[in-house]
Amino acid sequence: MLNPLHLRTFIVVLRTGSFAEAARSLGYTGSAVSQQISSLERSVKMSLFERDAHGIRPTPSAGFLAERAQNVLATLASFEEEVRAMSEGNFGQVRLGSFPTASQQLLPLSLSTFARTHREVGIDLDEGEPDTLIPLLLDRDLDLAIVYHYDLVPQTWPKALKAEPLLHEDLVLLLPPGHRFADSEIVLADLGKETWVATGERTSGARSLRRACAAAGFEPNVHCRSDDYDVIRRFVSSGLGVALVPALGHVPGTIATATIADLPVRRHVVALHAPSTVNPAVEGSVAALKAASVEAAGRLPGVRIA
Incomplete structure (x- = not known):
């Protein structure tokens, strides 16, 4: 040699x-x-x-x-x-996992910010729900994952991962055109006789909805389900029911809404990564996500910095 x-x-x-x-x-x-x-x-x-x-x-x-x-x-x-x-985190690749609404609302700004300061670092994006992304993170197939959890649905992250809080989201009540509660402030019990549009039965959003409604004294009557918030908005706009969606999944001004004064549920968005990450560029990625979260909180109603 x-x-x-x-x-x-x-x-x-x-x-x-x-x-x-x-x-x-x-x-x-x-x-x-x-x-x-x-x-x-x-x-x-x-x-x-x-x-x-x-x-x-x-x-x-x-x-x-x-x-x-x-x-x-x-x-x-x-x-x-x-x-x-x-x-130094200025060269290489970051393998990032994200769920769809975070990809739409946070990643365009965060990735462009990151690219300006880390020109030689590429980003590989994998989309999925938390139960899909976390195993990939633990297996080191991802360097960083953006995930969420809902109030009323207990969630503990694996001890091998570090959680970086990003956002808190209010849930927005979507209403069909001409609904009597449009632009009103109501309590959750007022919706006991409504037909609902919700996410998949086993999702944390659907479980959180069931538990909140149970505390208000009723079981939500769900007629349609989809994990795509664009589809949920279209279902509601077509008169198929009311729906609760997180603020990142809402498009203000496109559909009637109401405020639920006693709703005990928010969605919380965090970034997860290994605490002693082998990829130094992750630190810069998290900083860019936090900057994008500040921007989103100033731009989107119902979104707050964690």
């Missing part, structure tokens, strides 16, 4: 024309330079310099080796620079 240090010394000897001059240039002793060149000659099994009382002369082999060594050392220098940039 060739020693890059010996190759660098060899190049300086060729440039200066003597072991003594190379030693002065490198800050070594003449003996150290001579020993390094001898070690290099043993490694390549060729004589690189002819030595006599008047000095040294490079052999033809030295010229061949010098040409190749310059390329090798340039490649090594580039590699060392990339490793240094990676260790």
